[in-house]
Amino acid sequence: xxxxxxxxxxxxxxxxxxxxxxxxxxxxxxxxxxxxxxxxxxxxxxxxxxxxxxxxxxxxxxxxxxxxxxxxxxxxxxxxxxxxxxxxxxxxxxxxxxxxxxxxxxxxxxxxxxxxxxxxxxxxxxxxxxxxxxxxxxxxxxxxxxxxxxxxxxxxxxxxxxxxxxxxxxxxxxxxxxxxxxxxxxxxxxxxxxxxxxxxxxxx
Numbered sequence: 402x403x404x405x406x407x408x409x410x411x412x413x414x415x416x417x418x419x420x421x422x423x424x425x426x427x428x429x430x431x432x433x434x435x436x437x438x439x440x441x442x443x444x445x446x447x448x449x450x451x452x453x454x455x456x457x458x459x460x461x462x463x464x465x466x467x468x469x470x471x472x473x474x475x476x477x478x479x480x481x482x483x484x485x486x487x488x489x490x491x492x493x494x495x496x497x498x499x500x501x502x503x504x505x506x507x508x509x510x511x512x513x514x515x516x517x518x519x520x521x522x523x524x525x526x527x528x529x530x531x532x533x534x535x536x537x538x539x540x541x542x543x544x545x546x547x548x549x550x551x552x553x554x555x556x557x558x559x560x561x562x563x564x565x566x567x568x569x570x571x572x573x574x575x576x577x578x579x580x581x582x583x584x585x586x587x588x589x590x591x592x593x594x595x596x597x598x599x600x601x602x603x604x605x
Contacts (some may be wrong), residue, residue: 408436408451412467416502428452435464439471439514446472447509452481459490462523466502466530469510482517482524492522492577496591499526499581510535515550518543521571525581532585541586543572545594572597 402411407429415422416439423445432453453460462482469475492499499522513531518524531538560573578594586592 402426403429403430406434408432408453408465409434410463412436412439412471416443416471420452421445424448426450426452428454428538430454432460433458434466435461435545437464438467441471442477443468443472446473447474447476447491449477450479450481451473452483454483460523462521463500463526463530463544464523465527469507469531469534470502470505473507475507476512477512478510480513480515480517482515482521489543489575491520492525492581493520493573494522499517499529500525502530505534507531507535508537511537511539513540514542514544516546517545518545518574518578519570522579525577528582529585532582532587532590538587538590540593540595542595543574543578545571546595546597551581 402425407427409432411425411427415425422443424444425446425448427453429449437551449472451465451468453462460479465480510531515524515533518528528541529542532541567578575594575596583592
């Protein structure tokens, strides 16, 4: 499913329309409404992919906890959040306190990948929620590259492409990972952090 506000629509309408849904891919070019917390469930959902593309409206990524709360059988979660680097409230802003939800263990979630990981406060809060509640989580991948996948090793030019403001945000994302996420990482979880090529872009 792909259109504006499709994430909110899917959370609100699909549990009753498609109760046996096992896999779901959502793509929204501009999600205006945060995902609501509702009592309805995706009891059979095992694989969830959500793509949030660039839009002008701010979005609270932490509201995606609603999908996790509604999907007790979820095994894989992939988030593609390529929004403009500064279209969010950074976790290093004026309100550093992280929100938390009531503990609700997720017994099947094993693989989580977030592409476009940034210092957005809601995104950091969502990741911390997953680390705390996904009791069998095995792999967590945080990709900070903001859509630039060309590396000096395969571009043929001897240097990676320019990241512009994305490089500045990648540095903040790495700082957010070190500050808020690494110390919450259970020993069983393999953390993979993907960032701009270290040969061409200094991140610290």
